[in-house]
Structure formats: structure tokens, C-alpha cells
Amino acid sequence: MHDVLPPxxxxxxxxxxxxxxxxxxxxxAPIRTPILExxxxxxxxxxxxxxxxxxxxxxxxxxxxxxxxRPESTAGVARxxxxxxxxxxxxxxxxxEHFRHERPQAGRYRQHHQLGVExxxxxxxxxxxxxxxxxxxxxxxxxxxSIRLELNTIGDAAARxxxxxxxxxxxxxxVGDLDPEDAAKVDHHPLRVLDSKRRATVAAxxxxxxxxxxxxxxxxxxxxxxxxxxxxxxxxxxxxxxxVRGLDYYTHTVFEIVSDAIDAAQATIGGGGRYDGLVExxxxxxxxxxxxxxxxxxVLLACDGEAVWGEPASAVDAFVVSTGGEPEERxxxxxxxxxxxxxxxxxxxxxxxxxxxxxxxxxxxxxAVIVGPDERDAGEVTVRDLRGDGAQRRVAADDLADHLAGExxxxxxxxxxxxxxxxxxxx
RNA sequence: GUGGGUGUAGCUCAGUUGGCUAGAGCGCCAGUUUGUGGUACUGGAGGCCGGGGGUUCGAAACCCCUCACUCACCCCA
Numbered sequence: 001m002h003d004v005l006p007p008x009x010x011x012x013x014x015x016x017x018x019x020x021x022x023x024x025x026x027x028x029a030p031i032r033t034p035i036l037e038x039x040x041x042x043x044x045x046x047x048x049x050x051x052x053x054x055x056x057x058x059x060x061x062x063x064x065x066x067x068x069x070r071p072e073s074t075a076g077v078a079r080x081x082x083x084x085x086x087x088x089x090x091x092x093x094x095x096x097e098h099f100r101h102e103r104p105q106a107g108r109y110r111q112h113h114q115l116g117v118e119x120x121x122x123x124x125x126x127x128x129x130x131x132x133x134x135x136x137x138x139x140x141x142x143x144x145x146s147i148r149l150e151l152n153t154i155g156d157a158a159a160r161x162x163x164x165x166x167x168x169x170x171x172x173x174x175v176g177d178l179d180p181e182d183a184a185k186v187d188h189h190p191l192r193v194l195d196s197k198r199r200a201t202v203a204a205x206x207x208x209x210x211x212x213x214x215x216x217x218x219x220x221x222x223x224x225x226x227x228x229x230x231x232x233x234x235x236x237x238x239x240x241x242x243x244v245r246g247l248d249y250y251t252h253t254v255f256e257i258v259s260d261a262i263d264a265a266q267a268t269i270g271g272g273g274r275y276d277g278l279v280e281x282x283x284x285x286x287x288x289x290x291x292x293x294x295x296x297x298x299v300l301l302a303c304d305g306e307a308v309w310g311e312p313a314s315a316v317d318a319f320v321v322s323t324g325g326e327p328e329e330r331x332x333x334x335x336x337x338x339x340x341x342x343x344x345x346x347x348x349x350x351x352x353x354x355x356x357x358x359x360x361x362x363x364x365x366x367x368a369v370i371v372g373p374d375e376r377d378a379g380e381v382t383v384r385d386l387r388g389d390g391a392q393r394r395v396a397a398d399d400l401a402d403h404l405a406g407e408x409x410x411x412x413x414x415x416x417x418x419x420x421x422x423x424x425x426x427x
Numbered sequence: 428g429u430g431g432g433u434g435u436a437g438c439u440c441a442g443u444u445g446g447c448u449a450g451a452g453c454g455c456c457a458g459u460u461u462g463u464g465g466u467a468c469u470g471g472a473g474g475c476c477g478g479g480g481g482u483u484c485g486a487a488a489c490c491c492c493u494c495a496c497u498c499a500c501c502c503c504a
Contacts, residue, residue: 049502050501050502050503051502051503054428054501054502055502055503071503072503072504098504100502100503100504102428102501102502102503103428103429103499103500103501104496104497105497105498105499105500106497106498106499107503107504108502108503108504109504112503112504113504114504115504116504181501197500197501198500198501245503256504264498264499265498265499265500266502266503266504268503268504269504270504271503271504272504292504293504294504295503295504296504297504298504299504319464321462321463321464323462324462352457352462353462353463354457354460354462354463354464355456355457355464356463356464357462357463357464357465358464358465359464360463360464361464361465362464362465368463368464370462370463372462373462374462382462382463384463384464386464386465387465390463390464390465392463
């Protein structure tokens with residue numbers, strides 16, 4: 001998180017609104033969970049992960065309880081599911097802030113924001129497909145084209161344990177060849193070594209056992225169904241056998257969606273997968289689940305990289321300009337227009353008409369409403385079109401609100417709907 | 428946690444081996460246009476050169492400390 005000023009901040013709202021609408025159409029409802037959670041909620045799900053062990057903002061509160069600022073949202077939503085036991089399938093979406101104590105860089109912040117989706121109670125591969133394709137379609141609806149899916153399966157807990165043991169045995173044989181950072185993970189978290197990018201480790205992984213060999217028929221069938229489903233939906237992607245992901249709770253399907261338009265090291269704009277064991281680990285009944293998180297800051301970086309956002313329309317219909325009267329006249333006319341349901345703004349202080357017109361132009365308003373001695377005497381105002389050819393017309397002061405409302409309706413009809421399936425700059 | 432880079436006008440940046448009142452473009456304000464923005468021309472305002480200390484006749488520039496921002500590693504969204 002960094003400061004986000006206008007007009008950029010307006011993009012956040014538009015993005016969140018578009019996301020809620022998109023997944024709302026698929027039956028997902030918004031959920032809100034606390035930023036503060038008991039440390040145990042996270043400790044139980046990520047014992048071997050940097051996110052939980054090294055990067056968490058945690059502290060003792062006044063009662064001596066260990067509290068954490070959430071580093072991600074899945075654990076908190078799962079905790080809420082366990083606590084309230086809603087009927088399944090329980091399908092929710094959220095936009096939430098997360099905190100990780102790490103050095104900031106492009107696309108990585110100590111406070112970052114994610115759009116996310118979680119679904120509890122559905123074991124079917126169809127759910128995996130729907131959610132992945134749903135996220136893919138969301139990105140496409142923003143206008144993003146340089147994106148691709150990376151997909152993998154890591155099997156169930158038993159397969160992971162078996163594979164972890166085999167992999168650890170393999171790695172111990174060549175621990176000297178590994179990067180020291182990775183060598184330290186061999187005993188307690190061998191799977192994390194797999195997706196290391198360090199050169200020495202990558203070379204030493206030549207000939208390493210493959211997790212796919214540990215999968216039983218059910219797991220293989222599940223993964224095949226996911227692959228077939230996303231391919232049939234036209235998603236561009238590849239299977240990446242090295243994709244493991246950073247949180248312990250994942251089982252079976254894991255995925256990331258990467259943008260090639262981000263000119264920085266952090267190019268994953270969304271990632272997630274299946275976590276069939278998490279609810280049980282938090283004290284609930286065995287419950288399959290699937291979800292993802294997508295970094296708002298990174299999605300916006302990708303949008304910048306592909307230049308897909310247009311200028312947001314101003315909510316100001318009319319900018320009031322007056323000369324020869326009292327400055328309060330502008331305030332009072334603006335208030336009257338707002339009470340009539342219109343957007344209205346004006347400049348403050350003693351400014352020349354020219355200067356006021358400049359403010360009007362910058363405001364983004366469609367019309368300038370000009371009140372000078374002539375209009376005042378006639379009980380009229382001049383309405384000037386600032387976006388078109390500058391056409392002006394005199395309107396009776398009493399009819400101004402109706403006139404502007406009529407203009408607004410007219411322009412909305414004229415704008416129409418964007419072509420279906422096309423690139424849109426107004427998500 | 429580790430390593431690099433940058434801090435000069437509102438913004439983006441110049442500033443030659445230390446040497447006159449520190450510059451440009453954009454933006455802003457005003458005028459050309461005594462009732463009209465967005466174009467053009469003219470003029471103007473605006474800077475403890477991030478902060479502190481030091482070296483020197485003299486520091487935006489050199490040294491030390493500090494703060495902020497930024498990029499990469501690691502990790503992840």
C-alpha cells in the first residue's frame with residue numbers, strides 16, 4: 001500500500017465493484033472478516049511458511065493474547081466458516097487488506113489488498129474449473145490480454161507426505177549442491193525446495209522424483225478434469241510441475257495467473273487452489289474448499305501495462321460560474337442543483353470569469369452554468385456545453401435542474417452499451 | 428532479513444574537475460481577449476538543493492551520520 005490519490009483511487013472502487021458484480025453473477029456473496037485474528041488461526045495453517053513464520057505482524061494485546069494482523073484472508077474466512085457453520089456450498093467473495101512485514105518493492109507492499117473468492121463444501125473438479133475460468137474471465141473483462149495460467153496438482157495430504165519423504169531422501173543425497181538457503185528447508189519443508197529459483201538448486205533438482213508419480217487414480221482424474229475444463233473454456237496456460245505455492249494448506253489443484261505486461265519481478269496477479277484439509281485443521285468437519293486471492297495493486301499494474309483504463313467520468317453535471325454578484329450565489333445554486341439530484345460544483349473566492357471557466361474545465365463537468373448581470377436581470381442562466389462544440393443556450397433559472405436532468409438522461413442513452421465481448425475501458 | 432539506487436520548483440529532471448543573484452520542460456497565476464475553458468503568444472510567481480554534522484576562502488556538488496523513497500534477492504498477491 002502506498003498513498004493513492006485521485007484520480008487513481010477511483011480505479012480501486014471501480015475494480016472492486018466490477019469484481020463483486022462478476023462473481024455475484026456466479027452466486028458468490030460478499031463476506032467481511034476481522035483484520036485482527038488470534039495468532040493461532042494463522043499459526044495452525046502455515047507452520048512451515050515464510051508468510052506466517054517470518055513476515056507476520058503480530059503482538060501481545062492488553063490481555064496477553066497473541067494477535068496478528070491478517071497476512072492473507074483464506075484462514076480467517078475458514079475460521080468464520082467453522083464458527084458459524086453456514087450451509088454448503090458456501091460461496092463468498094471479499095476485498096481485503098493484508099499485512100506482511102517485508103521490504104517493499106514494485107508490486108509488493110507491507111499493506112496489500114486482495115480480491116478473493118472462497119467456496120466451501122464442494123469436492124468436484126467442476127468447481128476448480130469454474131473459479132479459475134471465472135477469474136480468467138474477470139481479467140479479460142478488464143481488457144487484460146497478456147495473461148496466462150500456470151496450473152499444477154500437489155495431491156492429497158497422504159501423497160504429499162509420501163512425496164515429501166521421497167524428495168527429502170533425494171535431496172539429502174545432494175544437499176551440498178543446493179543453495180544454502182534451500183538446503184535448510186530439506187528436512188522440514190522439502191516441497192518448498194522444488195520451486196526455488198536459485199541457480200544451484202535448479203541444477204541440483206535434475207532427476208528429482210516427480211509428485212505426479214505419487215498420485216492415486218482419484219487425484220489424477222481430478223487433475224485431468226481440471227485441465228480439460230480450463231482448456232475447453234479457452235484459457236491460455238500451461239502445467240507447471242514446479243508450482244507449489246507458499247501456504248501449507250493447499251491440496252490437489254494449485255494455480256497462478258501471471259501478467260506479462262508487468263515490468264517488475266512480481267508478475268503474479270492472482271493465485272490459489274484447493275484446500276480440502278484446512279477447515280478440519282481449524283476444528284471443523286472435513287470440508288473440501290477452493291479459493292484464490294488476487295492482488296489489487298498488481299492487477300492495476302497489469303492494467304497500466306496494457307493501458308486498459310479510460311478516464312473516469314466526472315459525477316459533476318454542472319459547474320457554476322458567476323460574475324457581478326455575490327460569491328454565495330454559486331454556493332446556493334450548487335446546493336439547489338444537488339438537492340435536485342444533480343452533481344454541481346463551483347470555484348471559491350473572488351475569481352475572474354476566465355479563471356472560473358478554467359476551474360470548470362478542469363472539474364470534468366459536462367456543462368458550465370453561467371450567471372452574470374444579464375442573466376440575473378432576466379431570471380435566466382446560460383448553459384455552456386464544455387465537452388462538445390461549446391454550444392450555449394439561455395435557460396430560465398427555474399427550469400435549470402429539469403434541463404440538466406434531461407441532458408444527463410440523453411447522454412446516457414446516446415452512450416449506449418459497449419460491444420459485447422470487446423475490450424472495455426470501464427470495468 | 429540481505430544487497431544496490433535516488434532525494435534540486437507543484438511534477439519530471441539538468442546542474443561540466445567544488446567558484447557570480449541555482450536552470451529547463453510541463454503545471455500554476457496573470458495579460459493579449461473589460462462576460463467564456465480546452466489552442467496560441469507574452470509576462471510573472473514559486474527552491475533552508477531531504478535533515479544534521481564535517482572539510483574548505485567558498486559546498487547542490489566532497490566526507491560521516493540520519494530520514495524518506497525506490498529496485499532487486501528472498502517470499503508472495
